[in-house]
Amino acid sequence: MQYNYDFEIASLLTMTIILLQFMFIRQFPGEKTKAFGALLVTCMAECAVNILSCIGLANAALVPQFVNELLAFAFFVLEGLASYLLFCYFMVVCRYEGKKRKLARLLGVIPFALFCVMAVSTPFIGFFYYFKDGAYYQGFGAGFGYVYIAYFFVLNIILIVRRRNVVSLHTKGIVSVYAVVALAMIVIQYYVRGLLLTSVGNTVVLLMLYLELQNPSEHLDSVTGIGNESAFEMQLKKRLAGKEGGTVITIHLRKFHHIHTVVGLENSNELLRQVGAYLYRLCGKFHVFYAGGELFTVFADTGEDRERIEAAVWKRFGEEWTVQENHILLNTEMVIQHYPRDFETEAEFFGMRQFLLENAAKSGMTVSVETNEELVEQYHRRRKIELAVARAIQDKGFGVYYQPVYSLREKRIVSLEALVRLYDEELGYISPEEFIPLAERDGSIIHIGAQVLEECCRFLSRHVLSNLSLGIRTVHVNISMAQCLQQNLTETIAPVLEKYHIPPSMLTLEITERTAITTPERMLWHMEELGKMGVSFAMDDYGSGNANCSYLIRFPFEEIKIDKDIVWAAFEDEKARIVMENEIRTIQRLGIPLIVEGIEHREQSEMVESLGVDYIQGYYYGRPLPEQECLRYVRSFNSVPENYARQ
Numbered sequence: 190m191q192y193n194y195d196f197e198i199a200s201l202l203t204m205t206i207i208l209l210q211f212m213f214i215r216q217f218p219g220e221k222t223k224a225f226g227a228l229l230v231t232c233m234a235e236c237a238v239n240i241l242s243c244i245g246l247a248n249a250a251l252v253p254q255f256v257n258e259l260l261a262f263a264f265f266v267l268e269g270l271a272s273y274l275l276f277c278y279f280m281v282v283c284r285y286e287g288k289k290r291k292l293a294r295l296l297g298v299i300p301f302a303l304f305c306v307m308a309v310s311t312p313f314i315g316f317f318y319y320f321k322d323g324a325y326y327q328g329f330g331a332g333f334g335y336v337y338i339a340y341f342f343v344l345n346i347i348l349i350v351r352r353r354n355v356v357s358l359h360t361k362g363i364v365s366v367y368a369v370v371a372l373a374m375i376v377i378q379y380y381v382r383g384l385l386l387t388s389v390g391n392t393v394v395l396l397m398l399y400l401e402l403q404n405p406s407e408h409l410d411s412v413t414g415i416g417n418e419s420a421f422e423m424q425l426k427k428r429l430a431g432k433e434g435g436t437v438i439t440i441h442l443r444k445f446h447h448i449h450t451v452v453g454l455e456n457s458n459e460l461l462r463q464v465g466a467y468l469y470r471l472c473g474k475f476h477v478f479y480a481g482g483e484l485f486t487v488f489a490d491t492g493e494d495r496e497r498i499e500a501a502v503w504k505r506f507g508e509e510w511t512v513q514e515n516h517i518l519l520n521t522e523m524v525i526q527h528y529p530r531d532f533e534t535e536a537e538f539f540g541m542r543q544f545l546l547e548n549a550a551k552s553g554m555t556v557s558v559e560t561n562e563e564l565v566e567q568y569h570r571r572r573k574i575e576l577a578v579a580r581a582i583q584d585k586g587f588g589v590y591y592q593p594v595y596s597l598r599e600k601r602i603v604s605l606e607a608l609v610r611l612y613d614e615e616l617g618y619i620s621p622e623e624f625i626p627l628a629e630r631d632g633s634i635i636h637i638g639a640q641v642l643e644e645c646c647r648f649l650s651r652h653v654l655s656n657l658s659l660g661i662r663t664v665h666v667n668i669s670m671a672q673c674l675q676q677n678l679t680e681t682i683a684p685v686l687e688k689y690h691i692p693p694s695m696l697t698l699e700i701t702e703r704t705a706i707t708t709p710e711r712m713l714w715h716m717e718e719l720g721k722m723g724v725s726f727a728m729d730d731y732g733s734g735n736a737n738c739s740y741l742i743r744f745p746f747e748e749i750k751i752d753k754d755i756v757w758a759a760f761e762d763e764k765a766r767i768v769m770e771n772e773i774r775t776i777q778r779l780g781i782p783l784i785v786e787g788i789e790h791r792e793q794s795e796m797v798e799s800l801g802v803d804y805i806q807g808y809y810y811g812r813p814l815p816e817q818e819c820l821r822y823v824r825s826f827n828s829v830p831e832n833y834a835r836q
Contacts, residue, residue: 194243200388201236207399208233219423221281225403228274229395235267236388249323258312258320265317268334269304271391272341273297279345282402283352296344304337366397410479412458413465421478421486425535428488434529436489438498439542440468440506441522441549445483448517456512463510464519471501499523499557522549525559544568574624575631577613582636587611589644591819593811593826594665594784594804601827604697606665606806607645608813609637634669642666642685645696650689652820659820660827665697665727670704673711679718686722693723697748701729705740716745727784732772741779749776753787753807760793773800 208229242260245252276297285293307330311317316330370393408420416424428435442464449457461479468477468485476488489495502523509516524545532538541560544567549558558564581587591605611619628634645664653661672678686693698719705712705728716726727748728741732755741749751773758765776783785797788807797805814822 194240196389197236197240197243197387200392201233201240203392204229204233204236204388204395207395211399211403219408219420219427221278221403224274224278224281225398228271228278229399231267231271231274232388232391232395235264235271236391238264238267239388246325254320254323257323257325261318261325262308262312265308265311265334266305268387269301269308269337272338273301275394276341276345276348278398279348283348284355285348285352293348297341300337300340304333307333370394410465410481413461413479415465415469416475416478418478418480421480422535424475424478424488425538429528429533429535433490434527435491436495437526437528437538437542438487438489438495438502439524439526439546440485440487440502441524441546442483442485443520443522443550445519448519452512452515452517456515459512460510460517463512467505468502472498495525499525503557522546523557524549525557527560531560531565540572541565541568544571571627573616574619575627577611577616577619578624578628578633578637581611581613582633582640585640587637587640587644588815589641589648590813590815591648591664592806592813593819593823594806595810596804597798597802601660602811602823603660603804604663604665605661605819605823606699606813607641607667609641609667610813629669629671632671634671635675638666638668638672639681642682646685646689646691648816649691649695652816653695654690659823661823663695663697663725665699667699667729668704670701670707673700673704673708673715678715679722682719682724683722693719694725697725697727699727699729699750702731702740705744709740709743713744720745730786731776732769741776741781746781748782748784748804750784750786750806756785756787756793756797759796770800773797773802777801 211226211229238260242257242264245257245260249257277294280290280293280297307316311319311328311330315328317334318328318331319326370390373390408416408423410417425437445457448460452460464485465477465479468487471477472487472489478486480486487498489498502521506519506521509518511517524542526532526538526541526545528538532541545558545560545564548564549556588610590608590610592608593602594604594606595601596603609621609625611621611624613619625634628637645666649664653659653664668678675681682696685691686696700712720726725747726745727750728744728746729750730752731749732752751769755765755769755772759769760766773783773785782803784804784806785802786806788794788797788805788809790809793807794805794809811819811822811826
């Protein structure tokens with residue numbers, strides 16, 4: 190049979206161009222890149238061997254038969270390998286991991302191994318082909334090759350369908366075109382055996398994959414020209430999977446957004462390009478990445494590299510950068526993490542990096558934070574607390590303690606402040622100072638606040654409304670900034686009050702100075718809406734932040750709580766005492782009732798009482814107590830308020 194291999198020659202030339210492009214344009218050595226490279230080289234080898242085999246068969250009189258046999262054998266092995274490698278590439282594209290990848294790989298390995306057995310046995314049994322008198326003939330199992338290719342064609346389609354929720358629409362389109370091309374080539378090749386189109390189909394598929402899925406720009410940042418965040422994650426995953434350790438250095442351009450505002454988009458992008466180019470020259474290929482925003486990340490393979498890079502970065506960033514006529518000094522923070530000593534997973538790296546950046550930011554200066562045993566332990570504790578909070582939210586495991594508020598006029602306890610508490614079976618008692626800031630940071634404080642409100646309303650319904658002689662008129666509930674930022678705050682509170690038949694006047698919501706200052710318009714709107722229902726508001730921790738009397742005039746606060754730090758300072762310093770007294774008198778002149786927090790001793794109580802304060806809260810009049818203990822304490826206290834032994 191005379192074979193027409195003109196299309197094979199054209200295909201080989203096209204694949205050679207793809208290979209040159211692939212080699213000379215920066216490629217990040219991820220799993221997908223390696224899979225594509227192996228597929229491309231295999232298809233090129235298959236095409237070249239097929240051409241040489243056709244030439245050898247056409248000149249059988251001049252070419253030794255063993256050469257033609259060797260070329261035929263190599264072609265079939267490479268053909269089988271190409272189908273398998275294309276399957277492996279799609280497996281990477283579809284992001285099969287763990288057990289799913291092992292199972293999928295097994296579905297590919299078994300037929301490939303069977304194909305190889307058939308290819309190896311062919312010279313002996315003539316399965317795919319045989320030679321007779323120097324001529325080439327198709328064997329009795331020649332059709333198996335088409336079945337094999339069709340099998341992998343169907344398997345690739347199944348891979349995409351099974352992962353349709355993960356694979357992008359763009360990728361699905363590419364696979365659809367691949368399916369049409371592959372099917373067409375199989376059909377034509379089967380019925381026109383003398384027209385060689387195997388490599389044509391391979392070339393079309395490779396070209397589509399390279400241009401659409403293997404595009405190098407996917408892993409390059411468009412501004413700096415260096416690797417982007419996805420490239421970094423790919424490289425990090427590769428390094429964590431390896432046996433060698435190393436260091437990740439994160440360079441944080443502190444408050445870079447201010448520079449962007451001052452110099453404009455074009456100049457700030459030029460500055461980022463300069464920083465990226467400098468780090469690229471300093472650290473080398475595949476070692477520098479721009480994570481977007483204010484972060485650059487650098488890999489250091491050895492301790493000597495880390496020291497060299499750190500010293501060079503501090504030296505360079507201590508100098509000005511020039512963009513147009515602007516001379517800019519970049520304020521930086523550096524975070525240094527070691528693997529696998531400090532972290533073993535990508536999630537651990539990003540979580541720990543955020544933790545270390547927060548620690549660095551607290552200093553307010555240009556600093557370098559390197560992980561050590563203490564910091565790693567702190568991070569893991571924080572992570573455990575976050576998980577404990579998540580469990581408590583799911584299981585409704587938060588407890589509510591109640592601290593009495595004492596009326597100096599009535600000489601009795603008249604209200605309670607609800608304080609959330611958390612006990613975890615693994616960590617034990619967790620202080621609110623630990624878990625509240627974390628909950629505020631990730632937004633879970635909204636769910637905590639909802640649970641506390643529900644529990645308070647249940648408490649009021651069960652124990653207070655049915656026992657008015659107890660003397661409790663209101664319960665104070667703290668609401669966070671995250672809750673105040675909600676548009677539907679009223680809609681989340683009103684149904685709970687209605688569910689337990691709680692008069693809105695029995696609920697006082699406490700907000701901090703910081704919340705009122707940060708979200709004044711939204712907060713004022715909430716206060717007006719909830720105020721119409723009868724809910725009152727108190728400003729908590731007054732004097733701890735930047736609030737002033739203008740906020741007391743603007744917002745309809747019905748109570749002001751003086752921060753305990755002011756009280757304690759007043760006992761230590763005369764100037765602090767004068768400040769506290771002036772603040773109290775100013776608020777009194779505004780006609781707003783005062784609650785002074787942190788009263789722990791008789792002397793403190795007597796001092797604030799002499800100033801005409803309305804209410805006192807602190808350990809001297811009662812500690813935060815669980816529900817039943819609090820009820821017993823209030824009953825006993827209010828029954829004999831004058832003689833009750835203070836804690």
